[in-house]
Amino acid sequence: xxxxxxxxxxxxxxxxxxxxxxxxxxxxxxxxxxxxxxxxxxxxxxxxxxxxxxxxxxxxxxxxxxxxxxxxxxxxxxxxxxxxxxxxxxxxxxxxxxxxxxxxxxxxxxxxxxxxxxxxxxxxxxxxxxxxxxxxxxxxxxxxxxxxxxxxxxxxxxxxxxxxxxxxxxxxxxxxxxxxxxxxxxxxxxxxxxxxxxxxxxxxxxxxxxxxxxxxxxxxxxxxxxxxxxxxxxxxxxxxxxxxxxxxxxxxxxxxxxxxxxxxxxxxxxxxxxxxxxxxxxxxxxxxxxxxxxxxxxxxxxxxxxxxxxxxxxxxxxxxxxxxxxxxxxxxxxxxxxxxxxxxxxxxxxxxxxxxxxxxxxxxxxxxxxxxxxxxxxxxxxxxxxxxxxxxxxxxxxxxxxxxxxxxxxxx
Amino acid sequence: xxxxxxxxxxxxxxxxxxxxxxxxxxxxxxxxxxxxxxxxxxxxxxxxxxxxxxxxxxxxxxxxxxxxxxxxxxxxxxxxxxxxxxxxxxxxxxxxxxxxxxxxxxxxxxxxxxxxxxxxxxxxxxxxxxxxxxxxxxxxxxx
Numbered sequence: 001x002x003x004x005x006x007x008x009x010x011x012x013x014x015x016x017x018x019x020x021x022x023x024x025x026x027x028x029x030x031x032x033x034x035x036x037x038x039x040x041x042x043x044x045x046x047x048x049x050x051x052x053x054x055x056x057x058x059x060x061x062x063x064x065x066x067x068x069x070x071x072x073x074x075x076x077x078x079x080x081x082x083x084x085x086x087x088x089x090x091x092x093x094x095x096x097x098x099x100x101x102x103x104x105x106x107x108x109x110x111x112x113x114x115x116x117x118x119x120x121x122x123x124x125x126x127x128x129x130x131x132x133x134x135x136x137x138x139x140x141x142x143x144x145x146x147x148x149x150x151x152x153x154x155x156x157x158x159x160x161x162x163x164x165x166x167x168x169x170x171x172x173x174x175x176x177x178x179x180x181x182x183x184x185x186x187x188x189x190x191x192x193x194x195x196x197x198x199x200x201x202x203x204x205x206x207x208x209x210x211x212x213x214x215x216x217x218x219x220x221x222x223x224x225x226x227x228x229x230x231x232x233x234x235x236x237x238x239x240x241x242x243x244x245x246x247x248x249x250x251x252x253x254x255x256x257x258x259x260x261x262x263x264x265x266x267x268x269x270x271x272x273x274x275x276x277x278x279x280x281x282x283x284x285x286x287x288x289x290x291x292x293x294x295x296x297x298x299x300x301x302x303x304x305x306x307x308x309x310x311x312x313x314x315x316x317x318x319x320x321x322x323x324x325x326x327x328x329x330x331x332x333x334x335x336x337x338x339x340x341x342x343x344x345x346x347x348x349x350x351x352x353x354x355x356x357x358x359x360x361x362x363x364x365x366x367x368x369x370x371x372x373x374x375x376x377x378x379x380x381x382x383x384x385x386x387x388x389x390x391x392x393x394x395x396x397x398x399x400x401x402x403x404x405x406x407x408x409x410x411x412x
Numbered sequence: 413x414x415x416x417x418x419x420x421x422x423x424x425x426x427x428x429x430x431x432x433x434x435x436x437x438x439x440x441x442x443x444x445x446x447x448x449x450x451x452x453x454x455x456x457x458x459x460x461x462x463x464x465x466x467x468x469x470x471x472x473x474x475x476x477x478x479x480x481x482x483x484x485x486x487x488x489x490x491x492x493x494x495x496x497x498x499x500x501x502x503x504x505x506x507x508x509x510x511x512x513x514x515x516x517x518x519x520x521x522x523x524x525x526x527x528x529x530x531x532x533x534x535x536x537x538x539x540x541x542x543x544x545x546x547x548x549x550x551x552x553x554x555x
Binding site (some may be wrong): 027264347348353355356359366367381382410411 | 437485487488
């Protein structure tokens with residue numbers, strides 16, 4: 001397909017008009033928002049759904065006998081069903097609402113404390129976000145398990161041969177992100193999951209980056225745990241999901257004690273509620289969890305096939321145009337990538353580039369992106385990361401390229 | 413010159429610029445002209461925490477004045493350091509401690525003053541003042 005055709009995948013102006021924030025000016029320039037891998041912007045339907053909840057049916061859920069509580073409970077459970085359907089989970093109660101990916105990971109890591117023993121092995125990938133490294137290190141400290149790391153190569157891909165050699169009957173858990181937040185690499189999670197299962201290990205996939213760009217099928221993947229955050233998927237902040245296979249969720253102990261997660265409480269003994277409530281102690285982020293469903297509906301209405309095709313086109317164009325700038329190096333050059341470009345200008349600190357881009361109204365992320373091991377691999381302090389979403393345009397790529405040229409000229 | 417006079421001078425210089433680009437170009441030039449810190453002081457112990465770029469600061473007393481030297485791996489940060497050191501280096505510890513730093517606001521770098529900003533200008537000012545406090549305390553404790 002030629003780029004021109006791809007540009008017509010959908011009506012970009014119509015899509016942009018769904019996002020009120022895109023009309024903003026920053027430092028006198030129309031905003032170019034290229035920090036989507038950190039957090040996405042929100043369409044009007046999502047903003048309206050938040051207002052609708054608080055205006056019309058705000059009440060605590062699962063407890064009240066009154067109408068509002070019933071309406072809120074229904075909406076909350078409908079949202080769970082939407083997520084179940086979206087991920088093709090077998091059962092609605094395999095979806096746990098959390099406060100985000102980090103919470104989801106910690107819930108699982110904490111649960112495994114009682115299931116691991118000294119000498120067991122846990123494998124993580126070299127491409128992980130700190131949030132998918134630190135909880136496992138803490139788990140190792142608690143249990144005496146050993147953390148092993150799947151190495152990466154120069155293109156930003158995992159070395160699967162090394163991974164296969166690491167697997168043994170000692171391996172109990174494998175953790176890997178679906179897509180690297182720092183480099184955009186799409187990891188071969190099919191193989192990673194399959195090999196782990198052959199060794200008898202469980203697998204958690206961090207889908208925080210992936211879920212904005214593609215629609216995972218947890219049953220086809222046969223993954224044990226899959227986690228993601230709403231705020232990267234056009235949904236509200238402070239909301240996330242944990243998918244877990246029923247057998248695993250039954251095996252794991254509750255993460256937090258409180259209301260909602262109990263069946264019966266006496267001072268002698270408490271019995272826990274059934275799934276999913278066992279993991280949803282206290283009053284959840286009711287509004288956020290409901291609106292997460294609205295955001296998923298919005299994305300599905302556009303269609304993930306269209307989103308992927310359009311974003312790939314943005315990625316190809318931006319990569320080609322940026323590489324025309326002399327002295328610009330892109331980190332993460334796998335053929336399997338989503339629309340994330342991490343780069344540096346030779347001899348120039350990423351922080352300086354980011355500061356000039358901000359002055360020109362362009363929002364990018366600079367720094368180590370919570371992935372210090374990747375930065376250490378490339379021996380750099382950080383990168384400038386431009387991450388594209390389906391509401392970005394080819395004109396915005398030109399603005400970025402011109403701004404990077406300007407930054408280079410000023411900073412050299 | 414007193415800190416106040418130097419600050420007024422800097423505010424004057426920056427008032428000549430019409431737009432952000434000229435201001436930043438000037439800061440970048442200042443960054444490039446910042447006298448380098450001696451290599452022996454570019455150590456982790458002298459790093460200021462809270463900056464996205466690395467910032468090293470060394471302080472010593474010479475003839476009753478605090479002399480700061482500093483460096484950074486980012487050039488705009490170096491420009492900001494150059495402005496700070498021009499104001500606060502070669503001043504008495506007491507004057508450094510009492511210096512009002514709001515001139516940063518007046519020279520159009522307000523966005524850098526936010527305590528949540530990753531460049532850590534606030535951390536830098538705090539660290540410079542902490543050095544001054546240490547020297548001032550030392551002086552007062554001497555017999």
